[in-house]
Amino acid sequence: xxxxxxxxxxxxxxxxxxxxxxxxxxxxxxxxxxxxxxxxxxxxxxxxxxxxxxxxxxxxxxxxxxxxxxxxxxxxxxxxxxxxx
Amino acid sequence: xxxxxxxxxxxxxxxxxxxxxxxxxxxxxxxxxxxxxxxxxxxxxxxxxxxxxxxxxxxxxxxxxxxxxxxxxxxxxxxxxxxxxxxxxxxxxxxxxxxxxxxxxxxxxxxxxxxxxxxxxxxxxxxxxxxxxxxxxxxxxxxxxxxxxxxxxxxxxxxxxxxxxxxxxxxxxxxxxxxxxxxxxxx
Numbered sequence: 001x002x003x004x005x006x007x008x009x010x011x012x013x014x015x016x017x018x019x020x021x022x023x024x025x026x027x028x029x030x031x032x033x034x035x036x037x038x039x040x041x042x043x044x045x046x047x048x049x050x051x052x053x054x055x056x057x058x059x060x061x062x063x064x065x066x067x068x069x070x071x072x073x074x075x076x077x078x079x080x081x082x083x084x085x
Numbered sequence: 086x087x088x089x090x091x092x093x094x095x096x097x098x099x100x101x102x103x104x105x106x107x108x109x110x111x112x113x114x115x116x117x118x119x120x121x122x123x124x125x126x127x128x129x130x131x132x133x134x135x136x137x138x139x140x141x142x143x144x145x146x147x148x149x150x151x152x153x154x155x156x157x158x159x160x161x162x163x164x165x166x167x168x169x170x171x172x173x174x175x176x177x178x179x180x181x182x183x184x185x186x187x188x189x190x191x192x193x194x195x196x197x198x199x200x201x202x203x204x205x206x207x208x209x210x211x212x213x214x215x216x217x218x219x220x221x222x223x224x225x226x227x228x229x230x231x232x233x234x235x236x237x238x239x240x241x242x243x244x245x246x247x248x249x250x251x252x253x254x255x256x257x258x259x260x261x262x263x264x265x266x267x268x269x270x271x272x
Contacts, residue, residue, distance in 0.1 A: 011257075042272045045272040049210075049268065049271060050234050050264075051234065053122065053211060053214045053215075055122055055211070058117070063110075066134055070134075070135055073139055074138075074139060077142070
């Protein structure tokens with residue numbers, strides 16, 4: 001494969017979502033091409049960076065409080081709906 | 086856990102409130118996580134969590150026709166999040182092995198218990214990622230968050246965003262190209 005043929009597959013290769021045949025061909029090229037190896041490294045780094053993206057945890061009782069509010073709201077809607085019928 | 090979902094959904098559809106509560110408990114963190122990463126603050130993420138489950142409750146009679154409850158739920162949350170983002174801003178728009186990663190990424194992610202300076206650096210990095218994601222248009226941002234951050238497959242993202250898989254691939258490619266440019270000093 002040439003660089004031009006490999007480039008469209010680099011992200012899928014980083015995602016590990018290529019079929020075995022294409023994966024083998026892409027790997028063979030990347031192993032001997034520093035430019036494509038560099039592009040592959042950047043794709044993997046971005047993947048790792050994004051997968052590590054975390055946000056601050058809410059207060060420890062947040063989820064229980066939110067659940068209670070949702071249930072209170074839906075129960076109230078259900079009661080009103082029953083009254084109408 | 087996923088084995089029990091169809092039964093819980095069945096119970097919920099037929100009016101079992103305890104099953105609804107259990108579904109909330111199972112999925113609330115995921116919805117919060119997607120919404121927070123997309124909208125960037127607790128108050129909006131909280132609104133998405135509550136509104137998503139209230140909407141699901143109102144739509145419960147339709148859930149019998151839903152193939153995958155989780156992607157349906159994330160779809161409701163995603164649509165509401167996009168609406169909220171537009172309302173707030175106007176219309177402007179795995180490999181887990183870190184051993185072979187280049188400099189900065191490896192430095193920040195390799196320590197399980199960070200020192201204060203690493204913790205500071207980690208916070209700075211998270212802020213940079215957030216700001217980079219904020220520069221993407223809503224659909225590209227959401228595609229990147231769902232696939233690259235939250236780990237949904239391309240098929241699941243297509244189902245969530247109700248678009249062809251080819252659109253997911255294309256949006257992902259454009260989003261990643263932009264992110265590589267914005268975050269180039271970190272890669």
